[in-house]
Amino acid sequence: MFKKLFTMTLLAALLIGSPKGIEAAAPYIIDRSALDKGIITVAGSDLNDTKAIVRISKDNNKYDYYLTNGAQYPLQQGNGTYSITIAQFLSENKYKVVSQESIELKMDDENAVFLQSIPMIDWNNNTKAVAEAKRLTSDAMSDREKTAAIYSYIVRSIQYDYAKAQSLDSGYTPDLDAVYDTSKGICYDYAALFAAMARSLNIPTRLAMGYEASAPATFHAWNQVYLKDIDQWVTIDTTYDAARVQNGQDTPMIKQAADYTITQIY
Template sequence: MSKKRRIISLLTMILTLFTLSVNGQATSAYIDKSKVDNGVINVNYNSSKSVAVRVSKGNTNYDYILNGNNTIPLQSGDGDYIISILENVEGKKFKQIAKETVTLKALNPNEVYLQSIQMINWNNEMNAIKKAKELTKNAKNDKEKATAIYNYIVNTISYDNDKASRTSSNYIPNIDSTLKAQKGICYDYASLTASMLRSVNVPTKLIMGYKNDIKEYHAWNQVYLQDTNEWITIDTTYDAGLKNGNTKVTMIKDIKEYKIEKQY
């Protein structure tokens, strides 16, 4: 949870679009659809300028700035997605470089929540992922995996008030940096939680929006438990704060206490 400012990230970015031709370039050259059955695409467009990607399905839009891991999720269910690649002109103004419709027919609707994506960036060589496998090696089911990782994060990671006051709008978490520093903002907590759980085959969403007793923009997680076929809400940031105050916490939260604006 942010103390002095909201974690706006790219979620509220307003892109002013200038419709230009693609100059003969095939849009498909920029969009790798080899993993679309898993609910993700990869965007490859190199430029000295800032490049954004807008993913639209119906009335829902998600905006991303290309930065390192350019794997982008298609998390709004099966159907047609319009992928627009945009290059910065000045300020928050972008021109359209390419546009393509991608059709998703997922083999498993939860598969997208197991992938490494831009804001939940992980691989098996990362220390955080090695730690997740260590923590869950004796777990008998998904709930035990979730509990082990939840307990570790809540008891190990502290909230970083200074970082909350100076984080830029295009900040992307690095889970190994969070693990090493043992502190972070709500975005860091939620990204670390999602990465660790995804790495041990537990579908996990990173959610952004509001909690009923927090004024600032917030990030938390929803976790799918295959054994009971349910999504549960967990909030490692919130509970880490309560733990520091010696307040009793419970892992599973009431979804009615949260207002979801975006999910990844």
């Protein structure tokens, strides 16, 4: 449903330079104060002036993000040892490593990371959809009921934006207020909107990317939600279901996980 963009792929950038001995002179500092929530932030004097990336690696998996001031970066691959690499732009697809550190993550609740605001699910208490989520779920008694209320709102209210899907720039991330105001978006917008609304209600929610069985060549985004009452992650796809519901078709909220192939999770 959309192109593979920078924040959704394993960056093919060439990282130049040895990390040995660079920490003392590094222009960036990794803030570990929120490791109990599974996130880090990066501080630096030239964050607004220098194009840079942060690469978060664990085992054989790598996630790359543009480095921006104040952004929270998730350690979403569970407890264990992560390598954090910061690299500054040189030219074309080349970056120079300026800092590299290891972080040992030992969270009591590994699902806590899926409650946070991160670059592709950027929300706070002033986000319009967050206020809408509170209104929609004011009478809900369980996480499942809250999830169903958010799901129903999105699949009935948000229209797929075909023009946007064809015109996105590299590095696109959803503007949740814009999606809410226009009631239009692509699958990335649907999934980010759903995740922000559910996370704001303390429901662990993942934004997953990859492929769905009925369209195996189309890169797609959807959600996984942790329901405490059944102690299970369930799969929800508001994009495809919006098309079905808006065409008068019945469809179950919870999908078969086997129909989805995940390449990234946020």
